[in-house]
Amino acid sequence: MEEVFRFYLHSKTILFHKGLSLKQSTVDDPKSGYGLFVSPSKFSNEELDNETVQLLRIPKRCTFNINTLLTILGDENEFSSLEQFQRTGDKIKTTLREIMTYPKFSRFLTETNLLILYFMIFETIHDSYEIPGSIEYYLKNVLMSIEVESAVDSIENLAKDYGHYPQIFGLQEISGLFKDLFQEYLDASVIKHLYSAIISRCLEIPEKSDTGDYEFSVHSTLVPILDFANHENSQKNAYFDVDPSSNDVLLLLNTDTIRGKSSKPREVFISYMPTEDLLPMLNTYGFIPDFKESPQFWTISFDRGFLRDYIGLDLNADLRLFYKWLRINPVISLVKYEHDDQIRWFINDTTKELSSLLLPFIPPLDKAKNARWVYDSACHLTFTKMHCLVNPETNEHATLVAENYHSLIEEVELNGDDFIDLPPLAWSLHYKDAESGCLRQRHTDCEEATSILQHEQEQDTTKTKLRFVSFFRDFLKYRKARIAMPSSNSCIARLLFEQEKEIINDLAAAIDNKSTIFFSDLKTALSAEPNKFPPLRFHNEHTESNKNKDELVPYFKDPSSYNPDRFTDFFQDEMNQYAAFFRDG
Ligand SMILES: C[S@@+](CC[C@H](N)C(=O)[O-])C[C@H]1O[C@@H](n2cnc3c(N)ncnc32)[C@H](O)[C@@H]1O
Structure with a gap:
């Protein structure tokens, strides 16, 4: 070098x-x-x-980003002759045109991915086509010559244990895309190497725009x-x-x-x-920085299978379905922090997203007599009822409408997506009305539920957190067993497993020894904030579980005999709220 x-x-x-x-x-x-x-x-x-x-x-x-590459490739003087300039230009254009027809391509359109795409094309064609000298030198002597390892090198195996982490899942998808696009021309190891080399070297470089006085845009740049x-x-x-x-x-x-x-x-x-967020750092740069004095973060993503199978809560359906219907990201922020000369992991309860995650852990009303949340396994009939009221002309086909909602709901409940893109009419919240003190029930979305329950959440914080800690302890036990036999022994996988084991051991010991678990209990301000949570996973081609068909509610139950008041005291309000959905549908 x-x-x-x-x-x-x-x-x-x-x-x-x-x-x-x-x-x-x-x-x-x-x-x-x-x-x-x-x-x-x-x-x-x-x-x-x-x-x-x-x-x-x-x-x-001398830098490489999507704009400078276009400038270099569009400059005839960068080539030995006009003919070479045109030949290379035509080849790149046709290759790009073919790539754009790839069905999933638009999902992956980011500046960094485009940059990677260009360099993969250069690597594919540089033996037969002239490439401008500055690009060819950097490709051959830097990108292809450096030693680099990122999570993409062992992504297939990593995804077996960490596929529920959106970053790992996303990396698996993008690595699959580049493999599909270039496997005919490049070795799988070259594709991975080039990908890792670029993502680990890219910087977000500001650039002053030609127009505005102080307007800057930021570009992913080598x-x-x-x-x-x-x-x-x-x-x-x-x-x-x-x-x-x-x-x-x-x-x-x-x-x-x-x-x-x-x-x-x-x-x-x-x-x-x-702010050192350890999983993205490992993913992109292939290393985890040592803890110095500043807090470090880790966002746990709960295994979707664990959520589905968890039976420690008094819900009449599984936790996975709860989070899916209410579009709650099943993740929690952890922070590594030095306190009383001890460096260890805490649950970072300073994030605003935690209150949504805790919704199903709020204790039942009136000493367990009334469940807090009730799942309506025949909710396709609520959908049918609203549909027929909004579109009276469909009344006479109500059974058919019910049949359609039944299949739709079955499909979206079982697919691999983290959210259900339908009005949240499956779960009903039971609560005490703040003004009258009367018991009420209604279908809510996550924001509404958080605001309705704010008062109770404040009162019941300790109980809610205790219930969550019991769930979390079970989760740590599950993960410990799950990663006992890692499915990859790459260097990145080893770092990832060691890191997760450290987190599990710290938090399990804290729970078992009744030490401080939540950061807020340290009564100290957190000097940094974690990065934004990863997005909800979107994977609808995949079916998560095969429920026994016998368990499924038959759709042929007579829609007209169905009484939604069993689940909500606000049927009319809810129908008005979601009328546009039913009208469009
Ligand atoms: C932008 S490059 C920096 C130059 C690189 N060291 C090289 O030899 O080409 C980023 C890579 O450097 C390494 N790196 C940077 N900072 C590091 C650190 N604090 N600890 C370990 N590796 C580091 C990682 O391999 C990372 O992917």
């Missing part, structure tokens, strides 16, 4: 500070590879008087040489920025990190992720 450094240094396209060099990283992790270094003695006193000093200036035309800077939040001494006058990318060193220090070379560190 030193040769690559020398190549760019001598090419004079990129401006280097004379104190900058490339060496093996000082980070004690076999994944750390090469890193950038500065020699403090090479900085003048004048430079050290400033807050920052420029280590690299990389002109926009930046030669800057992409050798390693991540270390606790020793971060540099950052990248853009020169708004030229859109050149700059690497800037904070001079206080070298001022008055020994003349020994120091590694340059930037931050890939200011």
Whole structure:
């Protein structure tokens, strides 16, 4: 890699500070590879008087993002002849046109994926077609030559144990897409290598727009040489920025990190992720940073099968169906934190999403006499009733309408999606009316339920959390057994399993020893927030469980004899609320 450094240094396209060099990283992790270094003695006193000093200036035309690639490929001067320029251009156009016809392609259209797609095309055609020199050099000597491993390398096996993590599931889908598109031309290992090399080196680089005064857009970009800077939040001494006058990318060193220090070379560190969310870091960069002083996060995604089979709650249907109908993301944030000289994992109950996850754990009303939530296994008849009232002309075919709703609901309940895209008319909430104190029941969505129950949630927080902790302890036991025999022994899988075991052991011990489990009980402010939760998983081609057909409610029950008042005191309100759905349907 030193040769690559020398190549760019001598090419004079990129401006280097004379104190900058490339060496093996000082980070004690076999994944750390090469890193950038500065020699403090090479900085003048004048430079050290400033807050920052420029280590690299990389002109926009030397970087690779979707816009710069189009500019390079559209420039005839980048090719040896007009004929070569046209030949390559035509080949790329036809290849892209074919790829666009791939049925699932639009689902994966992100800037990073397009960038990967272009480089895969370059790798496929570079033996027979001319590729502009700057692209070919970077592809051959950087992307294809570096050592890299990300979760995509062992994704098929990882997905067996972690497929319920949306990030792993998503990676499996995208890796399947690139495999489908390029397996005829490239080895599976090359496809994975190129994918990992690009995602681990891409940076979100701002670019000043030509139009607005201070308008910037951000692009997923590969930046030669800057992409050798390693991540270390606790020793971060540099950052990248853009020169708004030229859109050149700059690497800037904070001079206080070298001022008055020994003349020994120091590694340059930037931050890939200011708040360390460990699964995305492992997925993208293939390593998990050591815990220093800042909190680290992990978002647990509950196994959908565990939710389906869990019997510890007094629900008359499974927890998976509850979360699906109410569109609740079955995930919970955890935080690794140092408290009383102990570093361990806590449940991060500072997120607003937790109240939705806890909805099914709110204790029953009146000492268990009244279930809090009731599932209506004949809810297709509520759908039918509303449908026929909104569309009176369908009344005479009510049985047929019921039959249709029955099959639709059966399908959406059993598919692999995390949510059901229908009005939430399957679960009925039982609650005490805040004003009258009377018992009421109604169908609600998650927001409505959270707001209705806010008062009770506050009163019953301790009981609700206790019920959740009991569920969570069972979940930890289930996961411990589940990952006892990992289905992959790749390096990434080992890191992932070790990390999950650490989490399970910490939290199981805390629960068993009655130590603090919830972060809020530490009575201290959390200095960082976790990243946004991963999206709900969408996997409707897959059937999750095969319920015994005998268990299913027959659809032929006479719709006219069905009385929805058994489940709601607000039938008319609900019908008005969802009328548009039934009218459209
Ligand atoms: C943008 S590249 C940085 C240059 C890279 N070290 C190389 O040799 O090409 C990102 C990769 O560097 C490694 N890396 C960066 N920071 C690291 C750290 N703190 N610990 C371990 N590996 C790190 C990971 O392999 C990551 O995927």
